[in-house]
Amino acid sequence: MPELPEVEVVRRGLEQFVVGRRIATVEVLHPRAVRRHEGGPADFAARLTGRTVDGARRRGKYLWLPVGDDALLAHLGMSGQLLIVRADEPLSPHVRVRFTFADGGADLRFTDQRTFGHLLVAADGAQLPPVMAHIAPDPLEDAFDLAWLTKRMRTRKTGIKRALLDQSLVSGIGNIYADEALWRAKLHWARPTDRLRPGQVAGLMAAVTDVFAEALKDGGTSFDSLYVNVNGESGYFERSLNVYGRAGEPCRRCGALIRRDPFMNRSSYSCPVCQPRPRNGRW
Numbered sequence: 001m002p003e004l005p006e007v008e009v010v011r012r013g014l015e016q017f018v019v020g021r022r023i024a025t026v027e028v029l030h031p032r033a034v035r036r037h038e039g040g041p042a043d044f045a046a047r048l049t050g051r052t053v054d055g056a057r058r059r060g061k062y063l064w065l066p067v068g069d070d071a072l073l074a075h076l077g078m079s080g081q082l083l084i085v086r087a088d089e090p091l092s093p094h095v096r097v098r099f100t101f102a103d104g105g106a107d108l109r110f111t112d113q114r115t116f117g118h119l120l121v122a123a124d125g126a127q128l129p130p131v132m133a134h135i136a137p138d139p140l141e142d143a144f145d146l147a148w149l150t151k152r153m154r155t156r157k158t159g160i161k162r163a164l165l166d167q168s169l170v171s172g173i174g175n176i177y178a179d180e181a182l183w184r185a186k187l188h189w190a191r192p193t194d195r196l197r198p199g200q201v202a203g204l205m206a207a208v209t210d211v212f213a214e215a216l217k218d219g220g221t222s223f224d225s226l227y228v229n230v231n232g233e234s235g236y237f238e239r240s241l242n243v244y245g246r247a248g249e250p251c252r253r254c255g256a257l258i259r260r261d262p263f264m265n266r267s268s269y270s271c272p273v274c275q276p277r278p279r280n281g282r283w
C-alpha cells in the first residue's frame, strides 16, 4: 500500500511529465478501473479526451489532475501505478487505462495488478474533488491547521494512534508512519488524546512531518528518463525504519527491545522505555 510520501513522489513525476499536455485518446482496457466513475468507461473517456492537464495535486493518498473545472482523480489502492511510458512501448498485461497525448510524447498508463485502485472524473473537482470533502488536509498541505487538529484531538476520547489514522482529523498517515512518528515523539500509541497537551500534539505532528520529509528525501529521485516508473518506490522502508517491523530488536535510542502489540487487526511497534504505556489514562 503506497503511503503519503510515495504518492507525493508520484505527484511530482506527474507534474513534470503530464502537466500542460493535451490528452488525445483515453482507452479504458478494464472497466473495473473506472468502477467509481458514475457514467461508465465511455463517459470517462469522453470527459477527458481533448482536455489539457492543468496541474497535479494531492491530499493524503489521493491524487488529482485538474482539467479545466473538473479533475481526473486517482486512488492507487494496493498496487496501482501511474506509469509514464514511451508511446511505442507494448502494453503490459496489467495496464487498465491508457492516455495518449496530442504531442505524441510518452503515454500515461494506469497499471494495477490487483485492481483495487481506481480512476474517476470528478465534475467541478479541480480545487478539491467533492468525494474528498470529508477527508481532512494532510500534514504537508498548506491547508493543514495544527490548532484545529489539536482542538479536535483534545475534545475526543480516543487513543492517539487511532486519531492519527482517522482521515476526518488528518489524512495521509498510515500504520507505518504513525508508529515511526510516535516513536520520535516518545508517545505510546494508546495515549488518550483528551489528556494531550497542545505542545505534545505539536511535537507529534512535527515528528510526522520529519518522517515524511526523510522518506521524500530517500524517494525524491529525479525523473529524467522516458522510462519513468512514477510509482514512488522510496526505499524508505528498508533503510530508515526505527520501530516498525523491528519487534525484539534494540531501540536505536535506548537499546530496549522493541515490542509489538496487536492494534486494529494490525500491529503497533513501540519502545517500552521511550514510549511507556499509559496507566489509567492519567497522563
Ligand SMILES: [Zn+2]
Residues within 6 Å of the ligand: 251, 252, 253, 254, 255, 256, 271, 272, 273, 274, 275
Ligand atoms: Zn527506546
